[in-house]
Amino acid sequence: MVRSYFRVEKILMEIASGSEVISLSEIGQTSYGPNGYELYMIDITDNKYRSERKKHVCISAGIHGDEPAGVEAVIRFLKDISQGSPILRSVNITLFPCNNPYGYEAGQRSNGNGNDLNREFRRKRPDAEVLLIKRGLAGRSFDLSLELHEDVDSPGFYLYELKKDTEASFGKDIINIISERYPVNLNEEIEGMRADGGVISLKGSESEIKEMIQKRRRWPQALYQFNRGTRHCITCETPVNIRMEERANMHLLALEYILKRLGGVVYEKKA
Ligand SMILES: [Zn+2]
Numbered sequence: 001m002v003r004s005y006f007r008v009e010k011i012l013m014e015i016a017s018g019s020e021v022i023s024l025s026e027i028g029q030t031s032y033g034p035n036g037y038e039l040y041m042i043d044i045t046d047n048k049y050r051s052e053r054k055k056h057v058c059i060s061a062g063i064h065g066d067e068p069a070g071v072e073a074v075i076r077f078l079k080d081i082s083q084g085s086p087i088l089r090s091v092n093i094t095l096f097p098c099n100n101p102y103g104y105e106a107g108q109r110s111n112g113n114g115n116d117l118n119r120e121f122r123r124k125r126p127d128a129e130v131l132l133i134k135r136g137l138a139g140r141s142f143d144l145s146l147e148l149h150e151d152v153d154s155p156g157f158y159l160y161e162l163k164k165d166t167e168a169s170f171g172k173d174i175i176n177i178i179s180e181r182y183p184v185n186l187n188e189e190i191e192g193m194r195a196d197g198g199v200i201s202l203k204g205s206e207s208e209i210k211e212m213i214q215k216r217r218r219w220p221q222a223l224y225q226f227n228r229g230t231r232h233c234i235t236c237e238t239p240v241n242i243r244m245e246e247r248a249n250m251h252l253l254a255l256e257y258i259l260k261r262l263g264g265v266v267y268e269k270k271a
Contacts, residue, residue, distance in 0.1 A: 001105045001106065002105065002106065002107035003068060003104055003105055003107065004105065005037060005098065005101040005104055005105050008071060008075070008097065008098050008101075008104070009038070009040075011075055012024055012040060012042070012075075012078070012097060015075075015078045015079060015082050016042070018082060019082035019083065020046075020084070021044055021045060021046045021081065021082065021083075021084055021085075021088060022042060022043075022044050022078060022081070022082055023042065023043045023045075024040055024041075024042050025040065025041045025042070025043070026038050026039070026040060027039050027040065027041045027132045027135065027136050028128065028131075028132040028135075029128070030101065030102065030111070030112060030127075030128045030129060031127075031128050032102070032112040032113065033101075033102060033112060036128075037101035037102055037112075038101075039096075039098075039099065039101070039129060039132045039133075040096070040097055040098070041094065041095070041096055041136045042078070042093075042094070042095040042096075042097060043092070043093070043094055043095075044078075044081060044088065044092065044093040044094075044095065045088065045092045045093070046084055046085075046088035046089070049088060049089040049090075051089070051090065053090070054090055054091060054092050055090060055091045055092070055143040055144070055262045055263060056091075056092050056093075056094070056140065056141065056142050056143055057091055057092070057093050057094070057142065057143065057144050057145070057146065057258070057259065057262065058093075058094045058095070058096075058137070058140075058142045058144070058145040058146070058225070058230070059074060059077075059093060059094070059095045059096070059145075059146045059147075059148070059255065060095075060096040060099060060133070060145070060146070060147045060148070060221060061073065061074045061096065061097055061098060061099070061147075061148040062097065062098035062099050062100055062101075062103075062104055062148075063099040063100050063117050063118045063129075063147070063149075063221065064100065064103065064109045064116075064117075064118060064149060064150070065100045065101075065102065065103015065104045065105070065106060065107060065108050065109060065110070065111070066103065066107050066108055066109050066150075066152075067109075067148075067149050067150035067240075068104060068150075068244070069148070069150050069238050069240075069244055069247035069248050069250075069251060070147075070148025070149060070150070070236075070248075070251055071097060071098045071104065071148075072244060072245075072247075072248040073148055073247075073248040073249075073251035073252050073255070074095060074097045074098075074148070075097070076248055076252060077252060077255060078095075078097075087259045087260070087263045089263070090262070090263035090264060091259055091262055091263045094136075094137075094140060094142070096133060096136065099117065099129055099133060100117055100129060111127055111129055113127055115127050117129050117130050118220040118221060119218040119219070119220060120218070120219075121134070121219040121220060121221055121223065121224035122216075122217065122218060122219040122223075122224070133221070134224070137225075137228070141229055141230070142225065142230045142231070143230075143231050143232065143262060144230070144231065144232040144233070144234065144258060144262060145221075145222065145225040145226075145230045145232070145233045145234070146233075146234050146235075146236070146254070146255060146258060147221060147222055147233075147234070147235040147236070148236055148251045149235055149236065149237050149238075150237060150238045150239070150240050150247065151191075151237040151238070151239060151240070152240050154185045154190070154237060154239045155183060155185055155239060155241070156182065156183035156184040156185040156186070156198070156239050157175070157178050157179075157182055157183065157184050157185065157198065157236070157237065157238055157239060157250050158175075158184065158185040158190055158195060158198040158199070158200065158237050159171055159174060159175070159198065159199060159200070159234055159235060159236045159237060159254070160199075160200045160201070160222065160233075160234070160235040160237075161199055161200070161201045161232075161233070161234050161235075162201065162202055162209065162222060162223075162226050162232070162233040162234075163201075163231065163232040163233070164206050164231045164232065165205055165206050166231070167231050167232045168261075169201075170232070170234065170257065170258060170261060171198075171199035171201065171234070172197060172199060173257060173261075174234075174236075174253075174254045174257050174258070175197055175198040175199060177253050177254075177257055178250055178253055178254065179198075181249075181253075182242070182246065182249075182250055183239065183242075184197075184198040185198055185237075185239070186198060209226070210226075210227065213226065213227050220235075222235050234254070234258065236250070236251055236254050238250045238251060
C-alpha cells in the first residue's frame with residue numbers, strides 16, 4: 001500500500017464535522033475489499049446566500065489511483081473553504097474527492113477489478129465506482145465540471161476543454177496563470193491529439209461535438225458530463241516530475257480561476 005484511503009476518509013470527516021457549508025455523503029461501496037471501499041460525495045453550499053442564479057460546479061478527483069495530486073488539491077480546497085468564502089454567494093459545488101480508493105492505495109491507475117474507470121461511463125454495467133458517481137450526478141445539472149488528473153509522461157501542465165457554443169473559453173487563461181510559476185506542456189500533439197499552447201479541445205459546434213462523442217465507444221467522465229448537458233468541461237493534467245505540493249497547487253490555481261470567473265468574485269485564500 002503506497003497511500004492510505006483511511007487517512008483521506010478521516011480528514012474529510014474532520015473537515016465536514018467542523019463546517020457549516022460542507023456536507024459529506026456516503027454514496028455506496030465498491031464490491032471488493034474486506035468491507036468494500038466507501039465512496040463519498042460532498043456538497044458545498046452556504047445557505048446564507050439564497051439566489052436562483054447560483055452557478056453549480058462539479059469537481060472530481062482520483063479516478064486514476066496513481067494520480068494523487070487531485071485528491072490532495074481537493075483536501076486543501078475543502079480546508080480553505082470550510083469556514084465559508086465569498087465565492088459561495090454565487091457558486092454551489094458538488095465534489096467527488098477520491099473516486100478510485102483501491103487504486104489510490106495501491107498506486108495504480110485501475111480499480112480493484114483491474115479496470116480503467118475513466119473509460120466506463122458509457123458502459124451498461126460499469127464498475128461500482130462509476131455507477132455510484134453516475135447516481136450521485138443524477139438529477140443535478142452543472143455549469144462546469146472540473147476533473148483533476150495527472151500525466152506521468154508530460155513535461156508540464158496541460159488541460160482538455162469542452163464547452164457549449166455559448167460559453168467563453170477558460171483554457172488559455174488557466175494556462176497563462178499556471179505558466180507564471182510552473183512548466184506547461186507546449187507540444188503541438190499531446191496524447192495523440194492536437195494541442196494549442198497546452199489546451200486540447202474538440203473543435204466544432206456543439207452538435208458536431210456531440211456527434212463526435214456519440215462515435216466514441218468508451219467514455220471518460222468528461223464526455224459523459226458534456227453529453228448529459230454540462231455546459232463546460234475542463235480536465236487538468238499535472239506533470240508528476242515535480243513535488244506533490246506543487247502539483248496540487250497547479251490544480252488549485254486552475255480551480256480558483258474557474259470559480260472566480262463563474263462567480264464573478266475573487267476567491268481569497270485564508271493565510
Ligand atoms: Zn488520469
